[in-house]
Amino acid sequence: MRNDGEAIVRLESVTKNYGPKKALDGVTLRCLKNNFTAILGPPGAGKTTLLRCAAGLDRPTSGTVDVAGENLTSLDEAALDVVRRERVSYVFSSRNLLPSLTVAENLTLPLRLARRSAAPSLVIDLVRRAGLSEHLDSMPADLCRSQQQMVAVARAMITSPAVILADDPARGLDPRSAGELLGLLASYVHDHAGNVVLASHDPMVAAYADRAVLLRSGRVEREMSFPEGKEALERAVHLAVWEARDPF
Numbered sequence: 667m668r669n670d671g672e673a674i675v676r677l678e679s680v681t682k683n684y685g686p687k688k689a690l691d692g693v694t695l696r697c698l699k700n701n702f703t704a705i706l707g708p709p710g711a712g713k714t715t716l717l718r719c720a721a722g723l724d725r726p727t728s729g730t731v732d733v734a735g736e737n738l739t740s741l742d743e744a745a746l747d748v749v750r751r752e753r754v755s756y757v758f759s760s761r762n763l764l765p766s767l768t769v770a771e772n773l774t775l776p777l778r779l780a781r782r783s784a785a786p787s788l789v790i791d792l793v794r795r796a797g798l799s800e801h802l803d804s805m806p807a808d809l810c811r812s813q814q815q816m817v818a819v820a821r822a823m824i825t826s827p828a829v830i831l832a833d834d835p836a837r838g839l840d841p842r843s844a845g846e847l848l849g850l851l852a853s854y855v856h857d858h859a860g861n862v863v864l865a866s867h868d869p870m871v872a873a874y875a876d877r878a879v880l881l882r883s884g885r886v887e888r889e890m891s892f893p894e895g896k897e898a899l900e901r902a903v904h905l906a907v908w909e910a911r912d913p914f
């Protein structure tokens with residue numbers, strides 16, 4: 667981890683209301699460059715809302731959101747569309763792939779849409795790490811769910827975006843597959859100087875992260891990072907959740 671203190675995603679006093687519901691309630695947060703930041707919290711804590719505001723998919727009711735130095739809240743729809751297409755990769759917890767395209771076509775779709783190419787070494791490396799070498803000509807329906815999510819995560823990396831925002835991509839996977847998926851994201855951060863912000867209800871995710879942010883009722887409850895290692899971070903997160911006497 668290179669913790670240079672610079673933020674790739676910055677939220678300042680962000681509030682998001684859905685009618686009378688405050689999904690985010692004055693969130694101020696910095697997700698540092700070259701870090702895997704885990705946003706952890708129980709269902710309804712506001713994790714998805716936070717990611718959607720950071721991706722420019724939703725606009726905050728008040729407050730500001732900066733991504734890669736760009737103030738999203740000041741952009742019009744056309745400029746926001748460019749950020750969404752070119753600067754940010756978003757991974758959903760399921761149904762990320764186009765069912766009528768092969769795995770290879772799904773994987774390279776963002777490059778085709780942006781009329782760009784990627785370094786062959788990056789593509790080969792991603793395919794190998796994601797365990798997809800044997801499946802490039804398969805259709806998504808022929809893959810199991812964990813493989814489909816691997817394609818989605820590898821696809822998010824293929825354009826080398828400013829930041830990958832992932833909404834519980836390992837939700838519902840068996841522990842081994844979840845570990846492989848999170849490991850792929852963690853290695854991308856460290857080997858390709860990537861930036862990842864991942865939301866999850868599962869404290870286990872902290873074992874792969876550099877920094878954990880606990881969110882509850884739309885507020886940042888606690889932020890944790892442990893230079894001594896990820897296991898210490900996972901232990902601290904479990905302890906904090908237990909101490910709150912309100913497990914996720």
Ligand SMILES: Nc1ncnc2c1ncn2[C@@H]1O[C@H](COP(=O)(O)OP(=O)(O)OP(=O)(O)O)[C@@H](O)[C@H]1O
Nearest residue numbers: 684687689707708709710711712713714715716867
């Ligand atoms: N489009 C919407 N309209 C109304 N209320 C919403 C909407 N989106 C989210 N909410 C509410 O805002 C709160 C935060 O929701 P959000 O989905 O961000 O939480 P979450 O932490 O991602 O939850 P989960 O882990 O269940 O996905 C919840 O109370 C939710 O019901």
